[in-house]
Amino acid sequence: MKPFLILQLRPEAEASDDEFAALLRKSGLGPEDVRRVRLDCEELPGRLSLDDYSGVIVGGGPGCVSDAPDDKSPVEARIESTCLGLMPEILARDIPFMGCCYGIGILAHAMGGQVSKRRYAEPVGTTTCRVTEVADPLTDGLPEVFEAFVGHKEAVQALPAGAVRLLASDTCPFQMIRAGRNVYATQFHPEADAAGFATRIRIYRNKGYFAPDQADDLIAMCRQAQVDVPERILARFVERYG
Numbered sequence: 369m370k371p372f373l374i375l376q377l378r379p380e381a382e383a384s385d386d387e388f389a390a391l392l393r394k395s396g397l398g399p400e401d402v403r404r405v406r407l408d409c410e411e412l413p414g415r416l417s418l419d420d421y422s423g424v425i426v427g428g429g430p431g432c433v434s435d436a437p438d439d440k441s442p443v444e445a446r447i448e449s450t451c452l453g454l455m456p457e458i459l460a461r462d463i464p465f466m467g468c469c470y471g472i473g474i475l476a477h478a479m480g481g482q483v484s485k486r487r488y489a490e491p492v493g494t495t496t497c498r499v500t501e502v503a504d505p506l507t508d509g510l511p512e513v514f515e516a517f518v519g520h521k522e523a524v525q526a527l528p529a530g531a532v533r534l535l536a537s538d539t540c541p542f543q544m545i546r547a548g549r550n551v552y553a554t555q556f557h558p559e560a561d562a563a564g565f566a567t568r569i570r571i572y573r574n575k576g577y578f579a580p581d582q583a584d585d586l587i588a589m590c591r592q593a594q595v596d597v598p599e600r601i602l603a604r605f606v607e608r609y610g
Contacts, residue, residue: 369610372402373421377429377447377470379408383571387427390559394599395425395606407447418457423464423550423609426451426471428557430575432522433473434484452478459547464609466602467553469520472545475553481528488523488540492569492577492586494593495537495556497544502532504546506604514597516543516556517565517590519577523555544601550609558602565590 374391378384384406392398403421405412418424431444440448451471455478458465467475473483494515499507524542527533535544535554544554557565566587573583 369401370420370422371400372397372606372610373418373424374402374404374427375424375451376404376406376427377408377431377451378406378427379430379443380571383568384408384427386564386567387559390561390564391425391427391602394559394561395602397606397610401610407450408443412450418454418461418463423466423605424454424458425605426465426467426474427559428469428471430572431470432485433470433477434522448474458551462548462550464605465551465553466558466605468559469518469555469557472524472542472553472555473522475545475547475551476524476528476531476542479528479531479547481531482525483522484525485522487525488542489521490518490523490537490539490555492519492565493589494518494595495539495543497535497537497556497598500533500536502534502546504532504534505608506552506601507534507544510597510600515593515595516554516558516598517560517593517595518556519565519568520555521577552605554598554601556598558598560598561595562591562593 376384451474495518497516498513531545531547546552573580
């Protein structure tokens, strides 16, 4: 099996390491099955060929595609530019891709869709996803409704031309979309469990996602949540393309 290319965007080492461990654990991949690149502190290989990989997985991060250029730090701007720079080839060649949270903004923006903070942001916690009528190998057979961990300031405002909607929720209508046959992105975090989300809440308590004094209550809520379906989507992606 060719390795999967995992691109991580979180500038906090603890958050990045925890996310990477979760991506491996929930997907069934081992360290030997992936090429990890932390885009906050690494460049992509100069002669990167996507043909060398089974697929691309993009993790989440605190940046927002819709932020004005002057509001982005140099690191955030470089991360975004790197991810967007890969999308034309991924979309043109229908290369297997799974974008998680930040990744849905990257995909929609690359397709000419609108991503903004105007509507559909969701507070840190859980949301109830429902499967749409569109058949897809990654969602077929899942429960018709299930809980997923979310927390995002921006969202896709309308389905980009050429994309289909696979999952929706009442608070955010674009929880999972697909372009072509193999390019996917989720607004929720398919790798997240209660322990991992508790770690992120602690790390990002001062990043504007919630009032800092709500952190302990949010951690308690996440620990009581029943979230186990989203990881099946990530595992199916790896099984299908690995």
